[in-house]
Amino acid sequence: MTGTISIKTQPVDVLFNSDAMYSSISIKLVEALRLVPTSRHSLLPVALPNGKRVRCDELYNDWPTQIDVHVLLSDSYKFSLTDIDVFLGMD
Numbered sequence: 001m002t003g004t005i006s007i008k009t010q011p012v013d014v015l016f017n018s019d020a021m022y023s024s025i026s027i028k029l030v031e032a033l034r035l036v037p038t039s040r041h042s043l044l045p046v047a048l049p050n051g052k053r054v055r056c057d058e059l060y061n062d063w064p065t066q067i068d069v070h071v072l073l074s075d076s077y078k079f080s081l082t083d084i085d086v087f088l089g090m091d
Contacts, residue, residue, distance in 0.1 A: 001015070001016045002014065002015050002016070002084070003016065005065055005066060005067050005086065006065075006066040007029070007033065007063065007064065007065055007066070007085075007086070008033055008063075008064065009066075010032070010033065012029060012085035012086055013083075013084050013085045013086070014084065014085065014086040014087070014088055015084045015086070015087050015088070016088050017087065017088070017089055018089075018090055019089075019090075020087065020088075020089030020090060021089055021090060022044060022076075022077060022089050023074055023075065023076040023077070023086070023087060023088045023089045024056070024076055024077050024078070024079035024081060024086070024087040024089075025060060025063075025076040025077070025078055025079070025081075025085070025086050025087075026078075026079070026080070026081040026082075026084070026085050026086070027078055027079070027080055027081075028081075028085070029085045029086065030058075030060070030078050033063075035060050035063060036060075037058035037059060037060055037078070038059050038060060038061040038062075039058070039059040039061075040057060040058055041057060043055070043056055043057060043058075043059050043077060044056040044059075044077050046079065054080075056077035056078060056079050057078070058077065058078040059075065059076075059077055059078075060075065060076050060077075060078065061075045062074070062075065063076070065086075065088075074088070
């Protein structure tokens, strides 16, 4: 399911995926919001549809995500997302 949420008062496109174990945030959005990573090292290997594996090397903890009137703290890995700003999994 896709939609729009607010991060630091900025509306962003989001994909909700209850099958995903982790959440991701686009490189473009990290730069636009000037987020500072909590951790920097090879944290999470990701298998791409073409069979290649990449590693997410930056983790962003506890950034505020607003859905309607509810503010939730999210943890996300920086990833090269193209058509979506945030990918929210079940973490």
